[in-house]
Amino acid sequence: xxxxxxxxxxxxLGWLRRFWAARTTLQLLVRADLHKRYIKFRLGYVWSVLxxxxxxxxxxxxxxxxxxxxxxxxxxxxxxxxxxxxxPWTWVTGSVALASKxxxxxxxxxxxxxxPRYVWPMEVVAxxxxxxxxxxxxxxxxxxxxxQPPSLWLLLGMPAGIIMQSILLYxxxxxxxxxxxxxxxxxxxxxxxxxxxxxxxPIIYSVSRVPEWLQPFTLLxxxxxxxxxxxxxxxxxxxxxxxxxxLVTLLLCLAVLxxxxxxxxxxxQRMVREFL
Amino acid sequence: xxxxxxxxxxxxxxxxxxxxxxRGDTKMAKxxxxxxxxxxxxxxIFADVTFKVRRGEFVAITIPGRDNDVLLGQVLxxxxxxxxxxxxxxGRWIFSPGGADLLTSGLSLRQNIHLVAGLLGYPGPLPEEIxxxxxxxxxxxxxRNRPAGDLPYSLLRRVTTMTALHLPGDVYCLAGPLKAxxxxxxxxxxxxxxxxxxxxxxxxxxxxxxxxxxxxxxxxVAARKRRN
Numbered sequence: 097x098x099x100x101x102x103x104x105x106x107x108x109l110g111w112l113r114r115f116w117a118a119r120t121t122l123q124l125l126v127r128a129d130l131h132k133r134y135i136k137f138r139l140g141y142v143w144s145v146l147x148x149x150x151x152x153x154x155x156x157x158x159x160x161x162x163x164x165x166x167x168x169x170x171x172x173x174x175x176x177x178x179x180x181x182x183x184p185w186t187w188v189t190g191s192v193a194l195a196s197k198x199x200x201x202x203x204x205x206x207x208x209x210x211x212p213r214y215v216w217p218m219e220v221v222a223x224x225x226x227x228x229x230x231x232x233x234x235x236x237x238x239x240x241x242x243x244q245p246p247s248l249w250l251l252l253g254m255p256a257g258i259i260m261q262s263i264l265l266y267x268x269x270x271x272x273x274x275x276x277x278x279x280x281x282x283x284x285x286x287x288x289x290x291x292x293x294x295x296x297x298p299i300i301y302s303v304s305r306v307p308e309w310l311q312p313f314t315l316l317x318x319x320x321x322x323x324x325x326x327x328x329x330x331x332x333x334x335x336x337x338x339x340x341x342x343l344v345t346l347l348l349c350l351a352v353l354x355x356x357x358x359x360x361x362x363x364x365q366r367m368v369r370e371f372l
Numbered sequence: 373x374x375x376x377x378x379x380x381x382x383x384x385x386x387x388x389x390x391x392x393x394x395r396g397d398t399k400m401a402k403x404x405x406x407x408x409x410x411x412x413x414x415x416x417i418f419a420d421v422t423f424k425v426r427r428g429e430f431v432a433i434t435i436p437g438r439d440n441d442v443l444l445g446q447v448l449x450x451x452x453x454x455x456x457x458x459x460x461x462x463g464r465w466i467f468s469p470g471g472a473d474l475l476t477s478g479l480s481l482r483q484n485i486h487l488v489a490g491l492l493g494y495p496g497p498l499p500e501e502i503x504x505x506x507x508x509x510x511x512x513x514x515x516r517n518r519p520a521g522d523l524p525y526s527l528l529r530r531v532t533t534m535t536a537l538h539l540p541g542d543v544y545c546l547a548g549p550l551k552a553x554x555x556x557x558x559x560x561x562x563x564x565x566x567x568x569x570x571x572x573x574x575x576x577x578x579x580x581x582x583x584x585x586x587x588x589x590x591x592x593v594a595a596r597k598r599r600n
Binding site: 114117118119120121124125127128131132206208209210211365368 | 446451452453467469473474476477478479483486487490491492493495496497498
């Protein structure tokens, strides 16, 4: 029976095969992580829904009730618009936070096993994805509240958005994990960058509200295309970007992934040494 | 009396090459010195490690310093690359870092056995026979569905080593396999080690002290702090 340890030594067995062989382990790790996350709290899963739901309502209340600017920012109904931006964003923040927290003796132990190290950033993204799936019903809740039924575009846009976001976040996690281990100060930089990303991404505003001369540059942010894919299910006419915008988004996601793979490959040994 | 080899660390280098030979029916793995080094901050480092093991042999390597047993095991089994030089192995190697660091409190004992098996290199789902054998060897069949967080640490710290010994392999490299536990725990572990050796497997124990059971050979690795 082939062992992964043997696979490590056997050049005939590719990395893809080792990756596939680690699927059961990945599944158990994700399960354990989620269990650890929810076991501490009596309300468990409710908190993961309550957090983003409250954030959505607060943003909606501030821009609608206090500032009265909702028409100037995004599509109507604005509550659903904010929900379609915040929910994918929580996946981004969750994965980035998890990736930058990996450290210590236990990390060194688990990262020096027969499981390819590339699996660990994937675990981080997978945990974020499961949490995203757990809060996904909020889309339908806010759609029901605002009486905005989803169109068939949802069946196309949502999976495409999820795939692109997974690629992007895996690439980001591949960069962050070794970076934080080697240069702990980068954790603070990442935290600041995440705040900046929140405002430069069309989460609480639509691209059409950006000054015209700036609009082409918004495509350089992969979240522009990804968020558009999440939104076309509810606003097929307004949220749909030109086809090349999605191509640019996909290429950007793949570029981040490629850079992440190269960076992780070069820094993984040093990262583990830092944990030891 | 088993022969003992003392190796002094002159610098931060571990230089190893595993080679398998065939002499009649006896397969032999040899560890030979090459150029290379392992450096981790200011930790104690081992060097000039040269030894060979035969099929069906129980070798005990003693190395001072906290975690150095795990570090040496990781380098020997290719989990951690030396800073320079190469480690070449043949056959199926299984390394157990011992302790309970690979376990997760949220999973049940049997799920943890599956997790550990995966981390140690078993591809895909673990067959029920192996799971049952590990549980039996741990004398914990009735506790299989209990969360690891509810189980005594004395049991949890044996799970990794016991799982490693039940996976199919040629060389079992165990860090601190017999360093803790009750007399009965150690007896159960010795029984499994003997069984693996009887089946032709090679078992290498790496620990601070000699294991409390007869060994074919002991190798002492002296370690000291890195010289800058």
